[in-house]
Amino acid sequence: MADEQKSGLDAVDEGPIGSDAREATQRTFSGDPSEHPTIAALLERFGDEVQGHRVAAGDQWVAWLAPTRSHEILDWLKNDPDHAYDMMSDVTGIDYGAGRPVEVVYQMFSTAHSRALRLRCPVPLDAMEIDSVCDLWKSADWLEREVFDLFGVTFKGHPDLRRILMPDDYAEGHPLRKDFPLRGRFSRAEQTRRALEQDVERFYLADDLQAGAPQEMDASAVGAIADGETEATPAQSREDD
Amino acid sequence: MGLSDKLPRGGAAPTEGGMFGAGSPTFLTSKVDALINWGRLNSLWPMPFGTACCAIEMMASAASNYDLARFGMERMSFSPRQADVLICAGRVPYKLAPVLRRIWDQMPQPKWSISMGACASSGGVFDVYSMVQGIDTIIPVDVYIPGCPPRPEGLIYGLMMIQEKIRQESLSKHFEHRAEDPLLVARPRANAAEVVGLTGPFGNSTQQEQISTGQLVAPATTDDSLT
Amino acid sequence: MATKTVEFNIGQSREMGVGGSGAPSPLAPFDIPEPKLGTEQMLINIGPQHPATHGVLRLVCELDGETVTSVVPHIGYLHSSFEKLGEYRTWNQIVPLTDRMDYLAPLIYNCAYVMSVEKLMGIEVTERCKIVRVILMELDRIFGHLLWLGTTAIDVGAFTPFLYSFQQREKIYTLHEALTGARITTSATRVGGMMADLPEGWLDQLLEFLDNFPKTLEEVHHLLTGNQIHIGRTQGVGVISAEDAINYGFTGPNLRATGVPYDVRKDRPYYDYETYEFQVPVGEHGDCYDRYLCRMEEMEQSVSIIRQAMARLPDGPINVDDPNISLPSKTDAMSDMESMIHHFKLITDGIPAPEGDCYMAIEASKGELGMYVVAEEGDTKPVRWRVRPPSFVNLSVIPKLAEGHMVSDLIMINASLDIVLGEIDR
Structure with missing residues (x-):
């Protein structure tokens, strides 16, 4: 089939097959810190903060950091010319459930050194907060809001920390946590009722933003979730139509 | 010649040529219902409430290959006040539900609605915390179009079914057809029991529901992975 | 394209009557104060249901006259919780979710997702599969850019390009349909290969498209x-500068329009992209026009990449030869006992993954698309499946871009970012 196609493709530029480049991408790592300059420097400079490191999926370097000094370390990673991670590709969270800490994950890339790094900061469940890196990378703004919305991690120093995907008054909790049921905590009737009670004209403006102010939530609903009430319970009491 | 010879020569001057030639009548008799319905069904102005994948198919049906204009619907009315038929194309999360309801309430009578695609009709694969399980819990729906997404032919067929529905309406039953409880404005169409009945999990989502609420231990989350 | 600027200065017209000497004109002996126009801040709400927001985006703008002083985007009106749903589905069951995320270029998402899972599991796909995926991804880059072209042209008042681009899109729809049976929701990939090999005559159709497009x-x-x-x-x-664009997280054509030649296909190559000959178009000003030019040029480059890929497409199997990963053929499953067992195991249990995480970044039509999967040892479902949506980050820049522009420019800026709400809200 391929040969038949070639006959019709006189104008095709087949392009060179570079063997060197191909080998470079398939380079495998043993996991020794000396193979990744940033990991080596991190261990040397912030040895106490680095809880571990390894190579994931063949060529991706991951380091676990304690959340206490994360901002300082990330600041250094961005501004040190030897590392210069100028691109914060992604900020997200992982919840393993079963009482394990929620991890905040940073995917960084340095355009100057063409080097990628992933940092994972385990945040204990009883103190779900970490410093915001919004002042270093503007791209972290919405990404951190999303982590706050879906995981409930508070980012200290974030200029506008409020829900981004779910409605502002969403009362069922943080959906991507493992203890959150797939169909939500309330019954469908209650969810529909609450949805239609939303004020569609509600908005907020740039002036409303208060630095570091935590987003307000329906106090009764927070209590209900904290008490471990699940699904249907609030719904049954409020089904009126 | 032909028809004009057979027609009686009436008051019309022979020089005024009618539709069927000189001397033919310049009027038609019809029922008011038929005339009004004919007018309505051939100039439906859709209000495209497009959210996701189905909206792209809706655009494809408005483009040259499918050409919705053949049916008098090329005038997409982005303002609900001038629209006749609401096409809800795509998934509707709870955050968007009040917007959908308000747009429906803003449309003047007579109005019809189409639920395009699996997600709008039933929630589709998204049996999750954020999605409305079928817009018929929010607004009344006249035609459901299955598919994920439906092909443009499907949308056009759905619109033609709306046309068929209009063709059979009668002004004598206007108040019956067009009745809408003013108390229901900005409220869900279905009551609580109905919503629960309409949105119960089925098929694969029953299993998902059991896993998510802990009634069934998923094969993936064995004890090893949890500790 | 030199543009001529004409300055109208109403304030000076008074002096112009006497040769512009600056001396008080005898015609206007009194110093008339310039009229002060009283303006007040006005609020305009655009969306969530508005034809120019390309979906269900909501923009709340504060206006001074017609000038935008601040924009606050509100998103989440299409939040379909893909990531949560993915945690309840086996690796292969997630594929149909991916193409509902970016419905403008579904095959790129299909490919990116399975690439990340394959990388996590250490599966090396066949050469034919790699090249087929390159063809499909480049085809959908054209597919996505064409929709952007049509809708953006509508936003500046030109309807004809919409009809032109949809005519070409219909050809790609036909190609999708021949390959997968669906026009948009393709779900064409599987872990370790494809749903099916290219059908007979598909490449001829593709060639015809490439000739006409x-x-x-x-x-x-x-x-x-x-x-x-x-x-x-x-x-x-x-306009945005290169440094700001990087700091704000711009990727894709939006970043390249500012002059930064960052392209994941070149900087972090996958699927042997470094062996294809293609240019990465970059702009210089970082304005809407440069973004437009970058995308137009990218489509041409994609055509060239597809031609190169077609020329080197080898024969051979498309799925990996491992019964624990690829489904056996239907005939085998019905006649051969062992194949039947593998089929059963794969469908009921799924593919076990090793412990670890993997972030796979590829160049989607809108920018850097990252698929991040996390698994525990032996998991047949992800612990976490995360999509790094390019247009989510691109959209977050709109308050900066739109400030000081007119409302009508805000529409153009929003269009030029090439957003798709299905992926932003997920």
Whole structure:
């Protein structure tokens, strides 16, 4: 089939097959810190903060950091010319459930050194907060809001920390946590009722933003979730139509 | 010649040529219902409430290959006040539900609605915390179009079914057809029991529901992975 | 494209009557104070249901006259919780979710997702599969850019490019349909290969498309590139500098329009992209017009990449030869006992993954698309499946881009970012 196609493709530029480049991408790592300059420097400079490191999926370097000094370390990673991670590709969270800490994950890339790094900061469940890196990378703004919305991690120093995907008054909790049921905590009737009670004209403006102010939530609903009430319970009491 | 010879020569001057030639009548008799319905069904102005994948198919049906204009619907009315038929194309999360309801309430009578695609009709694969399980819990729906997404032919067929529905309406039953409880404005169409009945999990989502609420231990989350 | 600027200065017209000497004019002996126009801040809400927001985006703008002083985007009106749903589905069951995320270029998402899972599991796909995926991804880059082209042209008042681009899109719809049976929701990939090999005659159809498509592109160039209205609406609108663009997380054509030649296909190559010959178009001003030019040029480069890939497409199997990963053929499953067992195990249990995480970044039509999967040892479902949506981050820049522009420019800026809400809200 391929040969038949070639006959019709006189104008095709087949392009060179570079063997060197191909080998470079398939380079495998043993996991020794000396193979990744940033990991080596991190261990040397912030040895106490680095809880571990390894190579994931063949060529991706991951380091676990304690959340206490994360901002300082990330600041250094961005501004040190030897590392210069100028691109914060992604900020997200992982919840393993079963009482394990929620991890905040940073995917960084340095355009100057063409080097990628992933940092994972385990945040204990009883103190779900970490410093915001919004002042270093503007791209972290919405990404951190999303982590706050879906995981409930508070980012200290974030200029506008409020829900981004779910409605502002969403009362069922943080959906991507493992203890959150797939169909939500309330019954469908209650969810529909609450949805239609939303004020569609509600908005907020740039002036409303208060630095570091935590987003307000329906106090009764927070209590209900904290008490471990699940699904249907609030719904049954409020089904009126 | 032909028809004009057979027609009686009436008051019309022979020089005024009618539709069927000189001397033919310049009027038609019809029922008011038929005339009004004919007018309505051939100039439906859709209000495209497009959210996701189905909206792209809706655009494809408005483009040259499918050409919705053949049916008098090329005038997409982005303002609900001038629209006749609401096409809800795509998934509707709870955050968007009040917007959908308000747009429906803003449309003047007579109005019809189409639920395009699996997600709008039933929630589709998204049996999750954020999605409305079928817009018929929010607004009344006249035609459901299955598919994920439906092909443009499907949308056009759905619109033609709306046309068929209009063709059979009668002004004598206007108040019956067009009745809408003013108390229901900005409220869900279905009551609580109905919503629960309409949105119960089925098929694969029953299993998902059991896993998510802990009634069934998923094969993936064995004890090893949890500790 | 030199644009001539004409300055009207109403305040000086009084002096101009006497030769512009600056001396008090005898015609106007009194010093008339300039009229002060009282303006007050006005609020305009655009969306969530608005034809120019390309979906269900909501923009709340504060206006001073017609000038935008601040924009606050509100998103989440299409939050379908893909990531949560993915945690309840086996690796292969997630594929149909991916193409509902970016419905403008579904095959890129299909491919990116399975690439990340394959990388996590250490599966090396066959050479034919790699090249087929390259063809499909480049085809959908054209597919995505074409929709952007049509809808953006509508936003500046040109309806014809919409019809032109949809005519070409229909050809790609046909190709999708021949390959997968669906026009948009393709779900064409599987872990370790594809749903099916290319059907017979598909490459001929593709070749026909490639021959005709550049002509349409040429026509659109005639319609828009030198069009004074289009230039007036796009040049100098929504400008961002290269440093800011990187800091704000711009990727894809939006970043390249500022002059940064960052392309994941070149900087972090996958699927042997380094062996294809193609240019990464970059702009210089970082305005809407440069973004437009970058995308137009990218489509041409994609055509060239597809031609190169077609020329090197080898024969051979498309799925990996491992019964624990690829489904056996239907005939085998019905006649051979062992294949039947593998089929059963794969469908009921799924593919076990090793412990670890994997972030796979590829160049989607809108920017850097990252698929991040996390698994525990032996998991047949992800612990976490995360999509790094390019247009989510691109959209977050809109308050900066739109500030100080007119409302009508805000529409153009929003269009030029090429957003898709299905992926932003997920």
